[in-house]
Amino acid sequence: MTLSSPADDRSVSAQIVWTAVVLAGCMAAAAILSAWWAVGRIDERALSEQIQTIESALFDTRSRLTADQAALSIAGDDPSTPFNDELDRRLTITIGHDRAYILGSDGRVLRASVNGRYAGRVFHLSDAAVLNPIIERLRLQIAQAAFHDPGLRATNAMGISALETVGFADGSQGFVSVRPIGPPQRSGPESPGGDYLLVSIKQIDQSMVQAIGKQFSIANLRRVPHPTTAAWLALRDEQGKILTYLTWTPVKPAQALVGEATPALVAMLLMVGGAMATLLAWLRRTSLTMEASRAHATYLSLHDPLTGTANRALFEQRLREARNFEFLAETKVLLISVDIDHFKQINDSWGHAAGDQLLKEVSKRLAIEMPEEATVARLGGDEFAVIHPGILSDGQARWICQRLVQCTKAPIIIGTERIDITLSLGAALENGHEIEPEELLRRADVALYAAKIAGRDGFTLYTPEMDREKRERRALELELRNALITGTGLRLVYQPIYAANGGDIAGAEALVRWAHPTRGMLPPDAFIALAEECGIIDQLGEWVLREACRFALDAGLPRVAVNVSPVQLQNDRLAERVLGILAETGLPAERLEIEITEGVLLQNSPQMQDTIRTLRHAGAGIALDDFGTGYASISYLRSYAVDKLKVDRSYVQLVSTDRAMNHIVRLIVETGRALGMAVTAEGIETQDQRRLLTEMGCTYLQGYLFARPLAPEDMRAMLEPARRSEADLRQKFG
């Protein structure tokens, strides 16, 4: 049997934690990516700044070449002797030109200087091929300028010069500056461009490049044939052809910063990560706690706190589910209403704690009997219900009900006491989808009602007639209440009880009748159970007792026996009321006998023992009615001191025909007497029975053989002779 599993929901805590983890991961990734991007951008910018620095350093070096040449001219060298060792020295050491040539107006080399040393009157091997075209172009340029301005005297003052980046035949590179120098040898249109020219070459060699690197703090700046790092710069000639490459180790300020900050960053990340993890753990714990308390709340909202079985809410839910199931399975749903017989009395006499224990035990036993797919629910008080889907036949339903009825037969021990209880069951078996849950429950309840009427400790299966019976019973109940209020219709009849020896009337048993307006005279069996059930048995009992006491006193009945139902006995004020009525009517307690049924003893409640003790103590007698029909054993007789046994009619009737029964009755009578009790044989109808029971030792006899239950007047008349003779005797002897 399933009680509940509200944990079907997806784990909220896992959802929260995963969301947080994914969010944190996304944020971390975004932060890293944007930092990465920023680092890249910063380092890129730094690289382009380095490129610019190198380019302008090269540009400066190149420009200085021409400026230096101009400075030489401006210094005012004697044009007649401009070419000497001093010039070589100045060009190389002071200014740093690697090679220099002075060309005459006829184009011949007048002096060559290589690395500050005089080198004859020829071009350096690798220079001629490169220099000649430049020189030719320059001379042409000067000639054209002179042509346009014939008055021009000093061409070198015109500022015309050539400055180029070139690759030499030996594979090296350099800057070349060519500039007119000194006074023109000739001027005039016949020799345009025939100036003295100073040619300066600055090699772009490794040392020059390294010097730039050093000056501008560019690490590892050098010439390479092909760049291998990301930091490189192409050196091109005037036509744009790549001559060589410069590479260096780029500065990466952002990367360096990141590198330096990394330990701190890692530490920070670890701290943030730790904090996140702690937060997540806390979040998880919190949401787990929330989930647990939510599950608990759901459980509480669907379960009975005392027994842990389903409550009404879950019951209704399961009933609806069962109907759907039935629809699919084409089977029937069995709904059983379960009631603990006389639970109220048990609760009253044993206390509520014991009552609670009993409810727990019953719900446990019901649940054990039922399979997984069934639901046991407590709907309130001692009201249980069982939903059992998938039933194929009436027989199967009956078998299940029978098992449930049997489940309380094993002894129930609460504390140190044994409490015997029985269950009444009402079952409705229907095609679930054809009937509303409310109607199904109503039918089970009607069947339960029928089970109770049928004597409890059993089950009934709903039939439509039960509805009619229930309606009728309800009407009867109202009429009985009315009869009690108005005092009309109810009356007592008296059946005499005779002393076995002598045959005197020892007393009479008061038996209630109801003269029903439409149904005629009703025997007690027709309405005592109803009165018990609807809670008016106490009222009815009081009426009977008062009436019987009055009659006994009035009619001079030596002793009157009054039947008290088990339900009345559960009332802890019974003794008080009986004694109150005795006092009220004036009947001595010794003339009253209370008849209780044997079954009552089985309930074995301390409160009932109290009631019996109080009544006996006051002088009233206690008779055990219908002895032999219940389960009371001799040991019960010992623990409950009673005054009389009434051997049940069913035994008496068989005493003359059934040998075994004869023996049993003899045993009962002997036992009773041995325990000091009087024994009445009730229901004697034949002389045989009378003889046998008298022989066996019965003290009193009662039955149709002697007298049927009599109307009060008849009883009174029957007592009359005895009364008269008593009066006569009193008169005679004063």
Ligand code: C2E
């Ligand atoms: P009971 O106390 O055992 O009463 C004896 C029943 O047996 C009476 O039935 C009586 O009419 C019947 N009886 C007596 N002698 C014979 C006989 O020789 N042959 C046959 N066949 N029957 C005989 P009654 O009056 O119908 O009462 C039935 C039961 O109703 C009683 O059984 C008693 O338990 C209960 N009862 C009667 N009056 C009251 C009452 O005022 N209060 C309560 N609580 N129960 C009552």
Ligand code: MG
């Ligand atoms: Mg009786």
Ligand code: MG
């Ligand atoms: Mg009886």
